[in-house]
Amino acid sequence: MCDKVRVLKFLHCADIHLDTPFTSLANAVGKPSERRQDLRQTFIRIIDVVQEENADILLISGDLYEHNYVKKSTVNFINDQFNRIPGVEVFIVPGNHDPYTSGSYYRNSVWADNVHILTQDKPCFEITRLGVCVYGLGFMDFYCGKPFIEQIKPVDKKAINILMVHGTLDMDIGNNIYNPVSSSELECLGMDYIAFGHFHNRFEGLGPSKNIYNPGSPEPLGFDEEGEHGVLVGTITKDSNGNSFLDTEFIRLNRKFYLSMDVNVSGCGTDEQVIKRIENAVRGMNTETCILCINLTGYTEQGFNIDLQYVTAYFSNHLYYLKVLDNTAPDYDFGRIAREPGLKGLFVRKMFSRIENSKDEHEKKVLTKALYYGLEALERGEVECL
Numbered sequence: 001m002c003d004k005v006r007v008l009k010f011l012h013c014a015d016i017h018l019d020t021p022f023t024s025l026a027n028a029v030g031k032p033s034e035r036r037q038d039l040r041q042t043f044i045r046i047i048d049v050v051q052e053e054n055a056d057i058l059l060i061s062g063d064l065y066e067h068n069y070v071k072k073s074t075v076n077f078i079n080d081q082f083n084r085i086p087g088v089e090v091f092i093v094p095g096n097h098d099p100y101t102s103g104s105y106y107r108n109s110v111w112a113d114n115v116h117i118l119t120q121d122k123p124c125f126e127i128t129r130l131g132v133c134v135y136g137l138g139f140m141d142f143y144c145g146k147p148f149i150e151q152i153k154p155v156d157k158k159a160i161n162i163l164m165v166h167g168t169l170d171m172d173i174g175n176n177i178y179n180p181v182s183s184s185e186l187e188c189l190g191m192d193y194i195a196f197g198h199f200h201n202r203f204e205g206l207g208p209s210k211n212i213y214n215p216g217s218p219e220p221l222g223f224d225e226e227g228e229h230g231v232l233v234g235t236i237t238k239d240s241n242g243n244s245f246l247d248t249e250f251i252r253l254n255r256k257f258y259l260s261m262d263v264n265v266s267g268c269g270t271d272e273q274v275i276k277r278i279e280n281a282v283r284g285m286n287t288e289t290c291i292l293c294i295n296l297t298g299y300t301e302q303g304f305n306i307d308l309q310y311v312t313a314y315f316s317n318h319l320y321y322l323k324v325l326d327n328t329a330p331d332y333d334f335g336r337i338a339r340e341p342g343l344k345g346l347f348v349r350k351m352f353s354r355i356e357n358s359k360d361e362h363e364k365k366v367l368t369k370a371l372y373y374g375l376e377a378l379e380r381g382e383v384e385c386l
Contacts, residue, residue: 005239006131008160011050012232014061014197015217016043017097018078019070024222025291028321038255040077042219045253046231047081050088053233056130058088061197061214062095062138062166067104075105082112089127090115093138095166095197096178100140118164123151131238132160135191137179139166144179154190157242163191166198169212183207192236192244200225204232204248211246218253223293229254256320258291265328266298271307275314282319293323299331299372332375344378 018039022032050058065074082090092115094100100107100119111117116125118136126133135152144167154161163186167179178198186194187208194207196214200221206212215232217225234248263281268274278294296306308324315322338348351371358364 005237006158006160007238008057008130008132008236009053009055010057010059010162010193010234010236011046011053011055012059012061012195012213012215012234013046013218014166014195014215015063015095015200016046016060016065016219017063017217017221018043018065019074020066020221021069022221025321031321035256039219040074042253042255043078043081046218047084049231049233049251049253050085055088055233057127057132057134058085058090059134059162059164059195060090060092061164061195062093063097063197064092064095065098065105067098067101067142070098070105072105075109079109079112079115082115086112086114088114089125089130091118091125091134091136091162091164092116093118093136093164093166093197094140096139096142096144098139099142099144100138101142120151126156126159130160131158132162134162134164136164137167137181138164139179146180149181149185149189152189157190158238158240160193160236160238160244161189161191162193162195162236163189164195164197167196168198169196169206169214183212186212192238193234193246200229201227202229202250204250211244213248215250220254220256220258223258223260223291226258226260228252228257256289256291258293259285260293260295262295262297264298265296265300265306266331267301268298268306269301269304271310274306274311278311278315278324287319289320291321292319293325295325296328298328300328302330302333304330332372334371337375344375347374347378 016039019036022035025031025035094106106117118138120140124133124135133154137149165181167181169181170183183206194212196212199214200217202216203214213232216229218230220229230251230253232248232250234246237245261281263277265274265277306326308326312322312324334348337344339345351367355364355367358367
């Protein structure tokens with residue numbers, strides 16, 4: 001490789017999970033299939049962005065598909081997309097959901113000419129025309145202890161060196177079987193960019209050299225993946241002295257988004273009143289793209305049991321998907337408790353007296369909340385905020 005300034009543009013994605021079953025949506029007819037189509041459309045969009053950004057290489061840091069569910073037709077679809085970008089080098093490091101096992105499509109399919117799959121047997125690909133060496137720490141099976149990091153040795157310091165990892169960074173969680181590595185170990189390798197996958201939420205600029213990145217999943221898969229999701233597009237510039245400069249940009253791609261929210265239904269005595277509270281909470285939201293979990297909280301009238309099936313069905317034509325959890329409690333019968341001879345009765349009588357004697361409306365509201373909090377503390381040993 002000759003001595004000159006090298007510039008490389010890349011797109012980094014991970015954890016697409018094509019053909020994932022979406023079992024959490026199984027109670028909604030047709031939704032799992034629709035979400036699998038969302039994943040396909042997101043993957044098509046990734047290839048579109050590669051073209052729009054004139055990227056030189058595409059990095060896929062694991063879990064491109066679900067080994068236990070993926071169909072041959074989906075592998076054909078993936079290859080069709082790679083064939084759309086014949087001048088772009090595609091690098092894949094297998095993850096724990098698409099490991100390089102004996103039955104893997106990575107082993108047993110004919111991939112597009114521009115695709116390079118990084119394995120323990122072949123942990124490095126050098127693309128001379130681009131002046132780049134790409135290394136990989138991936139999964140050879142569904143579980144992986146300490147990765148084969150000793151096999152990673154940059155061959156040319158003047159080249160642009162990229163490491164792809166599907167694994168766990170800087171986490172001491174015992175007998176971890178998901179490719180655990182430390183940022184200090186990675187720093188010793190002298191990489192210009194380290195492309196992570198495995199965790200579905202994004203992180204950027206970690207490690208001593210601030211060159212460890214994870215784009216997260218481009219399309220969220222569950223309620224633990226709220227917020228924006230997408231890919232990272234970056235440029236690496238390396239001068240003739242071996243100095244490296246990195247510039248990255250996050251591009252949002254997710255077609256749907258997950259959201260969990262609490263809705264206080266204190267005082268409600270009918271399902272219709274509960275529905276009204278939820279309607280008020282979601283007003284102004286893009287309900288066509290939201291996969292929503294509503295956690296009902298607060299105190300409802302004595303004897304009222306919320307009909308979750310009815311409430312959920314009401315929103316079937318208003319929200320893409322709704323899951324409703326009932327974490328309410330029956331309201332207190334203060335009159336009965338006030339007549340009790342024990343500590344609770346004394347507390348309620350004292351608080352009622354203070355509320356009745358207060359001349360300030362704000363103070364009355366504060367005292368009323370204190371009344372509920374106090375009873376919760378006496379009964380449960382914990383407090384749920386109203």
